[in-house]
């Protein structure tokens with residue numbers, strides 16, 4: 201049974217001690233940390249907590265590895281390519297450490313929850329000081345203190361008890377002032393046959409709605425305008441809580457908070473996405489008409505071996521219902537090409553589903569075998585060349601669909617949240633409710649607020665527009 205606990209006071213002592221030690225090591229200057237996060241939004245949210253802890257320890261942040269006192273990579277295990285990149289970047293730190301022997305190197309995130317990765321770091325990267333997994337972020341000060349004071353290499357992953365814990369009250373250092381992430385649940389119970397997440401992030405556990413509401417209100421009060429609720433499978437939110445609540449119920453509760461802001465959420469699983477959720481989106485005041493609903497494959501046999509537990513028809517039924525309730529809905533999705541044994545006909549089912557739905561954008565991936573998953577051991581007669589060719593066909597199709605969808609928006613008025621000024625073009629850049637990028641001319645003062653923009657041009661998935669009075 202999961203339990204929610206508060207960030208421990210014992211960590212406060214470590215924080216103070218580290219701050220004192222680092223002040224001396226940095227000769228009275230503020231110590232600098234370079235933190236780089238790989239992977240999904242959940243990892244980004246974790247990275248903001250790690251930066252929050254570092255900030256409490258007196259660190260400022262830098263992008264320059266040469267001036268850093270501490271380098272931390274918050275890693276992602278979802279694909280082989282992402283792991284290779286991490287190993288490459290960690291390897292490159294060897295020379296930096298040679299030049300700056302006092303540099304502290306820490307690695308955390310999903311990769312570090314895997315024993316074989318920790319073992320490889322232990323053996324082949326002796327210059328890494330600290331390795332810790334996703335379940336022990338709340339003990340980061342203690343672990344860093346150990347590495348600093350004992351001078352030994354520290355390796356820590358969660359134990360069974362820690363894997364079931366939710367720690368509230370961790371400090372957060374948010375990178376932006378317009379967009380913010382709020383984790384509503386952790387872990388995943390689905391065990392899709394290709395996915396490593398249930399092994400590295402543990403079982404599903406939900407935060408208490410009151411804790412989420414409090415964090416959410418503080419973000420709205422602080423002026424955040426685009427708040428994304430995060431979970432590996434948000435539609436399972438609430439299961440296991442003493443007072444049961446559905447994800448739709450949570451959305452309705454947050455939607456009542458007064459203010460000018462948008463709510464997004466990710467990721468939804470089609471097997472758990474309900475009509476109640478779609479009705480709530482349609483009726484909400486602040487909930488974006490944007491649904492990220494990964495379908496992964498358009499073929500029922502492939503979906504079965506992926507252990508996705510829905511059919512193509514069930515997926516399409518959800519889409520039809522969503523469109524009926526929200527004709528303006530923007531749909532995005534994830535899809536895997538070249539799952540072991542996928543035939544040409546089965547791949548064509550994926551193409552036809554993409555055509556039928558007409559997604560605004562797609563995150564397309566070639567299957568990547570992950571150690572310890574069921575799919576890792578599946579026979580895979582499809583050649584890499586064939587997989588790449590299919591991948592290209594899918595991307596070409598999606599590009600033409602996205603271009604048509606964007607062109608159809610020319611002439612419409614869109615409510616755009618202005619995020620920043622593009623330093624190259626000098627144009628303001630913002631996003632529509634459907635999460636499509638819009639460039640337009642305007643004053644810097646609009647950054648961080650909503651503007652009404654008439655769409656005048658469409659280039660693939662980027663729109664251009666002209667500012668209009670509300």
Ligand code: SF4
Nearest residue numbers: 388390391392395397
């Ligand atoms: S739902 Fe499936 S793909 Fe998503 S995190 Fe869970 S196991 Fe992985």
